[in-house]
Amino acid sequence: MKFTKMHGLGNDFVVVQWEGEVSAQIHGLAEAVCDRHFGIGADGLVLILPSDKADFKMRIFNADGQESQQCGNAIRCVTKYFLERIRQSTSEVDTCTVETSIGVQQVWPKIRNGLVKEVTVDMGAPILIPAKIPLRSTLSRVINQPITVGQQQFDFTAISMGNPHLVIEVEDVQHFPVDKWGPLLEKHDYYPEKTNVEFITIQNRNELTMRVWERGVGITLACGSGACAALVAAVLLEKADRSAVIHLPKGDLQIEWREENDHVYMTGAAESVFDGVWQQ
């Protein structure tokens, strides 16, 4: 199986232009290729498939083998792959559409000398209704509500970007024990399908810093859908404007939540690292 190793701000993926049907074996394959000692090593396996609704279809499988509904960093990577290797676009600005489980998403890359350096993605509208996240709550939406894990109480905001997120504002995210609280919150029984967990410190109304514990992966260097959820949470907390830069350990994402259509737009880099062949 030919693959391309790619990443968005260090959130890394094995990208495969998939031929034929996707069987149940895909879960075991995802786990095997993502293993950082016995496999290729990645946060996820991403398939590029034909689509009758968009230029192509993307499916994302976490390192634990489970499929997710959404992956912002992966959309930027597969857009780069599609435009450079499939369409072989030469224009400075192009656009294409990606079918994901939330529908058809439009993307706008910046192209220099035939190479895609940065991509803007329409990540759709945030979902706040608990039943659609899904989240066990009798509230109409969960903003800054208490959640307890291991005798520790946090205030959290619950958002879906197609995949579930739990956002907590902390004093100093750079020194926060993400590895201690992330796994407990990921599996909290408020979230029947588990959740991605974002910890944020808000510097000002247009700048915040985020670290993430991803569902089915653990600590990753970046989470695109998580950065969208973090901006939405900061706006709902009335501590941020609708456009802000999100600082992640290895780079920034620009996130904008537009009033006119309620959609969240994410802009950031995407890189190819190497091509390879998976023997097993």
Ligand SMILES: N[C@H](CCC[C@H](N)C(=O)O)C(=O)O
């Ligand atoms: N772990 C996530 C999928 C990957 C999302 C993240 N890598 C992104 O860039 O959005 C989940 O289970 O929903």
